Amino acid sequence: MSKQYKLTASLGDQILRLLTLSMAIGVLVLMVWMGWQMFDTARPSIQRFGLGFITSRVWDPVKEQFGALPFIYGTLVTSFLALLLAAPIGLGVAIFLNEMAESRFRAVVGFLVEMLAAIPSVVYGLWGIFVLAPWLKTTVEPGLAKWLGFIPLFQGTPVGFGMLAGGLILAVMILPTIAAISREVMAAVPNMQREAALALGATKWEMIRVAVLPYAKSGIMGGIMLGLGRALGETMAVTMVIGNRPDILASLFAPAYSMAAVIANEFTEATYDLYLSALVEIGLILFGITLVLNFFARLLVWSVGRGPKGGSIV
Amino acid sequence: MGHTLSVRQLEAWYGSNQTLKGINMEIASNHVTAIIGPSGCGKSTFVRCINRMHETLPGSKVKGEIILDGESIYEQDPVVLRKMVGMVFQKPNPFPSMSIYENVVAGVRLNGMRNKKTLQDIAEKSLRMAALWDEVKDRLNYSGMSLSGGQQQRLCIARALAVEPSVLLMDEPASALDPIATMHIEGLVRQLKEDYTILIVTHNMQQAARIADSTAFFLNGELVEHGPTSEIFTNPNDKRTEDYITGRFG
Structure with a gap:
């Protein structure tokens, strides 16, 4: 048995430890407390509607009927639409900047792309109202209806304000996150890996496919998931373009509503306790969905990062 | 069969720094040619010109001619050229997302080969040539x-051989390895010259003496001397070669 030695920490280090420990615990306490508070406030609504709250499509404050399904639907559809558009484009931007562009061009474009993340969401919303929605109404939606109208997603009257607008604006907003993170993890791929592929007679694209993307894939997944997280919680820009109507319609052109948007819009109008309680329950569900998606994202990142037996990537 | 290489007035730059100055050199087929010289003498750049890897670095430039089996390499598509001129790097660089088997056949798959049986045969043949088959045959997936450094380097050799090049470039392939692993690689190089023309850059003069048929001494971007290994090591023509060999500098 070897003797155990205990390092005697100086007083300063002990204070530092206590200080940082209390900060770490503080964050945890805050989170649990918030969760509890939300649950407590939402309790009347939970007791009244039970599971029916998340399966009901009726949202009628006048008749005291509350169902969250339209909001859950609106949030999920716009977020996944955003992901579907932003993930390939963000990855493409990252590949171009990292592997193809001249270094000067790379610096300028990289900076501009990251600037997109700095624009306040209300500004995106204004752009959505005055530019994106009218353009969707007059050009994109009629075009989609004409060519892809046999799919229910692209049927109906072009309105401009709706899930398509919400998804598009979210896509623009999460694009810089995905591009910046993908670019960073791709820049971290050792040059040796690229040379290994090139020396075997790989073209540029084959080099990217064989050496760069597999090496960076768990980081890229992480970036996409971070983008999804941002899309799920985004409030202002979405509420300005989604149409704010609690309906579930198959068409992407149709107005809809999102969870974050309904909370922000109706909070001040919640004139009685059950109404308020229902809104808080929606917040609780949003919280839950984010947690669950993050859990699966972690699982995904972990499983793609594992690689073949006996070794791990990176 | 290996192919002959002839290098004519080769010059190379990296930024404003000229790393190769008018190199003329004939490289015999099915020979092991060692490139020796102190750090920064241009020996790595030299082999990296032969598979046109040097050009992939930003700010690099090349002038001159390299003739591979009667054809100028600068008139060929580098992607095609690199299938004929394989390369093994200083540090083992297997693809971490791939299994042992997938690593070996990575290059063959890039060429469009999909037949599973053929791929398995190629993998076994290449691993046998790289003297690694017996150690990994039960855990190809x-x-x-998961392999040791020396095994990883032999895996990289197998990966290069699988594409069936005619020339094999090795840039200090054993410098990151322990003596036993180095011995394995050296034994392998001696066998491989039956089928390939081999150029090996080395820091280690004993290594050059042990495995090379001919040796070229580079200094400050110039080829000082090139001849049969025994002659270079026992009776060099140039004073600078002698000084380097006897350890007076470098």
Whole structure:
């Protein structure tokens, strides 16, 4: 048995430890407390509607009927639409900047792309109202209806304000996150890996496919998931373009509503306790969905990062 | 069969720094040619010009001619050229997301080969040539990263051989390895010259003496002397070669 030695920490280090420990615990306490508070406030609504709250499509404050399904639907559809558009484009931007562009061009474009993340969401919303929605109404939606109208997603009257607008604006907003993170993890791929592929007679694209993307894939997944997280919680820009109507319609052109948007819009109008309680329950569900998606994202990142037996990537 | 290489007035730059100055050199087929010289003498740049890897670095430039089996390499598509001129790097660099088997056939797959049986045969043949088959045959689906450094380097050699090049470039292939692993690689190089023309850059003069048929001494971007290994090491023509060999500098 070897003797155990205990390092005697100086007083300063002990204070530092206590200080940082209390900060770490503080964050945890805050989170649990918030969760509890939300649950407590939402309790009347939970007791009244039970599971029916998340399966009901009726949202009628006048008749005291509350169902969250339209909001859950609106949030999920716009977020996944955003992901579907932003993930390939963000990855493409990252590949171009990292592997193809001249270094000067790379610096300028990289900076501009990251600037997109700095624009306040209300500004995106204004752009959505005055530019994106009218353009969707007059050009994109009629075009989609004409060519892809046999799919229910692209049927109906072009309105401009709706899930398509919400998804598009979210896509623009999460694009810089995905591009910046993908670019960073791709820049971290050792040059040796690229040379290994090139020396075997790989073209540029084959080099990217064989050496760069597999090496960076768990980081890229992480970036996409971070983008999804941002899309799920985004409030202002979405509420300005989604149409704010609690309906579930198959068409992407149709107005809809999102969870974050309904909370922000109706909070001040919640004139009685059950109404308020229902809104808080929606917040609780949003919280839950984010947690669950993050859990699966972690699982995904972990499983793609594992690689073949006996070794791990990176 | 290996192919002959002839290098004519080769010059190379990296930024404003000229790393190769008018190199003329004939490289015999099915020979092991060692490139020796102190750090920064241009020996790595030299082999990296032969598979046109040097050009992939930003700010690099090349002038002159390299003739591979009667054809100028600068008139060929580099992607095609690199299938004929394989390369093994200083540090083992297997693809970490791939298994041992997938690593070996990575290049063959890039060429469009999909037949499973053929791929398995190529993998076995290449691993046997790289003297690694017996050590890995029961765990081909394990990660290439699960192997030791020396095994990883032989895996990289197998990966290069699988594409069936005619020339094999080795840039200090044993410098990151322990003596036993180095011995393995050296034994391998002696066998491989039956089928390939081999250029090996080395820091280690004993290594050059042990495995090379001919040796070229580079200094400050110039080829000082090139001849049969025994002659270079026992009776060099140039004073600078002698000084380097006897350890007076470098």
